[in-house]
Structure formats: C-alpha cells, structure tokens
Amino acid sequence: MEQLFTASTSIPSELITEMSEDEYQEWVCARENARHVVRKRDYGIDCPLCGNKGVVFAWDRKLQTRVTRTCECAQMRDTMRRMEESGVCDDWQSKTFDAFRAREGWQAKLKTRIRQYADDPDRDWLLVTGQSGCGKTHLCTAAFAQLVRSGIPGQYVCWLDLMQKLDALYYDSDRFDSAVRPLMTCRLLYLDDLFKTRGGAEVGNRAFDNTLRILDARYKSPNLLTILSTELSLDQIVRMDEALGGRIRERCGSYIVQIEKKDGRNYRLRKRGSNG
Incomplete structure (x- = not known):
C-alpha cells in the first residue's frame, strides 16, 4: 500500500x-x-x-x-521575524540582491562578491567591512536570507544589542550560557556591526571576551558558517587582537570584502530610496 x-x-x-x-x-x-x-x-x-x-x-x-x-521552516520564519524585530532595516525583505542598485563600480564589485559567497556551495565565512551606509547591511542581509531560505538554519544578532544582553546576564551563569551557546553552535550566524560601540567608545574587555568566546567556538567547528559586518578594517581587528584577526582571515579565505572609507559613500545621508 x-x-x-x-x-x-x-x-x-x-x-x-x-x-x-x-x-x-x-x-x-x-x-x-x-x-x-x-x-x-x-x-x-x-x-x-x-x-x-x-x-x-x-x-x-x-x-x-x-x-x-x-519543521525547519518554523526556525527560518523565527529567524526572519527576529531580524524584523531587531530593526536591522525598515523592511528587510526588500534587502535583496536584485534590489541593490549599484550606481558605481565599487558598489558593483561589493554586490558581485557577496552574491558569489551566497551562491558558493563551498562557502565558509564572510567578512564585509566599510563605513556606515555603504551597503553592508543590505547585501549581508540578502546573503543571509538566501541561505536561510535554502534550508540552512541561521541566527541574526546585532553585536551591540547582544553585548548589552550578555552583560546583563553576566552574573547569572545559567541564563548567560542559554543565551550564548546557540550562537556558538548554530549552523549560520550573522553578526552585524561587529565591535560598533555607542559614540565610538572603546570596546570593553568583557564585551571583547564574550565576542572571542563565540567566534573562537565557531572557528573550531569547520561546518559552521559566519557572516560578519563591521565598520572596522581587518587590520584594525588584527591590532585589537592578532589571534582573532588571524582566525577571521583564515576562515573567510577569499571572502573578505573591504570598502575603503570615502566621502559620499554613506548612502543613508542621501535622499530616501537609496541603498542602506
């Protein structure tokens, strides 16, 4: 039968x-x-x-x-919902590769390389660096959403929000572990605005240690994918901590996309409807 x-x-x-x-x-x-x-x-x-x-x-x-x-689709929807609630963008579903308008050559290269990462079956980690408003969040979100919709379970977190949450749980070991362990073990992690502090303040030791704990655990697990966006260059991360910078460089391989800071590249300061 x-x-x-x-x-x-x-x-x-x-x-x-x-x-x-x-x-x-x-x-x-x-x-x-x-x-x-x-x-x-x-x-x-x-x-x-x-x-x-x-x-x-x-x-x-x-x-x-x-x-x-x-079903795995429930986790996908939960991930998408949390992205929406996090305020990663006004309408993250509009942040697709096709919707990103590459008006200049550097934008076209940025879009092409991140799209190649999303399409690459042998992808590992992705690092995208550049000033605020250059399109990092739009394109990293597009890559993340494409991977999640393809069936890869993932989690999105804003670095500063995460650090504040972990700091509040620091003296509650059980709740702290419950919050941090999924980020150490999930199949795909998108860590947005790595090391971006309010007003450009120095990254505190506790925040750095918590970040290192998460990324070091993921570095040691070869099947875990990580997307990192940051306003810092890789050299600046290396100067913060050579070991961490080296781990990121090793796992990203050729998928390190760095946008040089220049006047006019912050599209959030331009008229409504431009890339964010």
Missing part, C-alpha cells in the same frame, strides 16, 4: 478498508503534512514538507502513536 501514502487528500473508501492500522495512520499523517495553510507572514517561505504549518506529523509504529516534530 506504499503508493497510497502521497500528498493525495482523498482515497477510495474500499482501499481504506484494506489498510492495516499502521498504513492508515501513515496515510493520515501524509495527508495532514500535504495540507497547505496560508500564513499572515510567510517571509517568502513556502514549505513543501509541512505545508507552512510549522510541524511535521509521523506515525510511530513501535509506540503506536502519532508524533510531531518542529
């Missing part, structure tokens, strides 16, 4: 009577998984595994019970 366990939502009653209990329950689960729902916010995700319900149903023959597991 295996041919019956498909996306079909109906089945002749005479065939149902021929099924064993296990076969019938497996068909019921397959039918439920195939049922699509319309979500108010789908974030551009249309999941064929669960029909956008966020859970996948299965029949456990040994336990004789229906079991569920959270």
